[in-house]
Amino acid sequence: MNMPNLTPETMTADERREAWFQRELIGYALAANSDYTANWDYGHELLELLASRFRVIELILGADEVAPHLFALLHGPDVEGETWREAFETYDPVLTPHWTGTKLIDNAGIYGLYGVTPKEVRFDERDGWLEELARHLEQFRQFAQPEPQGVIARIINLALSRRAIDTGVGEVDLQSLALFGGVTEGRIRNILSSNDGGLEKVGSRVTATSAAAWLKGRKEFFASIWPQPDETPPEAPSPDFADDVVFVPVAADGSHFHPGLARGGKFMVGAKGEEVQYASFDEALIALHKMATPRWRRPNEAGNWGIVSGRDWKRIERRQLMSMCAGV
Structure with missing residues (x-):
């Protein structure tokens, strides 16, 4: 299956949603922008987060007593094996959207990378839904403590950084800004050190308002389109300059x-x-x-x-x- 070149100004909301599942997760196509060929498959990380908790429960309560109950928790159509360990050898939560955590990370990816909400979210409820998404992501990061350099943490950071940009409140981490702008993180650090681009540094991050201003000139950036109805046709940014x-x-x-x-x-x-x-x-x-x-x-x-x-x-x-x- 071939997908067209993914350019922000030509993609509808539905095409952006489809891109997350077919391109970012399943890898049907690669973008010309090398920064978007990063691995976004978070399945093994999510399983390891759960497996580590299962192992602790077995140590505390006894494996013989709790193992059958832990296996029973793995609901979905693709559960194989007779124990949770056997099930985890073939189970892929990315392709089985029955878990609340899977839905949460997918929603974060759709919003974080592409600036849209799931199709089932009503237009007049999107802003409130995004507030809830940000709150749940903060809770997930606090309690689940995913690997800081892992895929899940990257997706969460992208979503929270985009929310900061959309609201104009808060900061954006450098890795997310680099992914948004289609450049390397090293390039962002060079820009900060030379004071190019008007980016305002706060600790190891930049302000959301300065990030938004810098991204406005980046053709690689998928500007958020959730504030407009899905029926609104994509509009390419004007190539003309407005000032001297x-x-x-x-x-x-x-x-x-x-x-x-x-x-x-x-x-x-x-x-x-x-x-x-x-x-x-x-x-x-x-x-x-x-x-x-x-x-x-x-x-x-x-x-x-x-x-x-x-x-x-x-x-x-x-x-x-x-x-x-x-x-x-």
């Missing part, structure tokens, strides 16, 4: 020259030994435009200032550039 456009040089790591790179009130541009200081961003940018290879100083993740070389140029709205004026 400036061409800025881009380094090999994807960071670019911007107004937040003043050090001591001066911008340093030029090759090593030939650097020139400029008092204004516009003057420094004009100088960079005239260079065969534009070079400028900016801090790395450790806060050390070094020279980087431009490998490309990109257009960016002046208004967005001016939002990066906060000191580094």
Whole structure:
């Protein structure tokens, strides 16, 4: 079965829901965006969470006494074997949506990755349903304590981060932001260290409002469409810029020259030994435009200032550039 290229501006709500089950879970197709080829099969993790609790119950109450009752808890059409251990060898909760936990993680995946709610959720009940989803996910994380670097934790983080973006309240973890934007987590860290993109860091996260502003310009981001009826046709974002456009040089790591790179009130541009200081961003940018290879100083993740070389140029709205004026 072949699925069309999954692009946010062309996918309906139903297509996004289908993508979670057929593409993310079953793997019928792969996206051109490599960040979305990550493993989303959480079945073995969910089984291990349950198995670890079953083993504790057997140790406390006695395996002979409780094992039959534990096996009886595994409801569904695909339960095989005579003990819960035998059943777990073939049982896949991802493909058997009878467990409450399976439904919870699937709902988190549908919302977290694609910005939609399950089809059975009525339009006028979606906001309240999402509040409940976030509450249940927080409870699941607190009591089940899934592996922090595992698939379940990643799905939960995505859903809670999207909720923060949708409401404008709270923070977004860096891994979720990278997945939303179709980049690596290392790229996000580089952007933060160089103060590109207007991202506001809070501890090891970024504010939801700054994440939303950064994602607005990412074609890979599946913006939430749950606030509109499913019948609303997909609408591609306008390719035009709404404000004055400036061409800025881009380094090999994807960071670019911007107004937040003043050090001591001066911008340093030029090759090593030939650097020139400029008092204004516009003057420094004009100088960079005239260079065969534009070079400028900016801090790395450790806060050390070094020279980087431009490998490309990109257009960016002046208004967005001016939002990066906060000191580094």
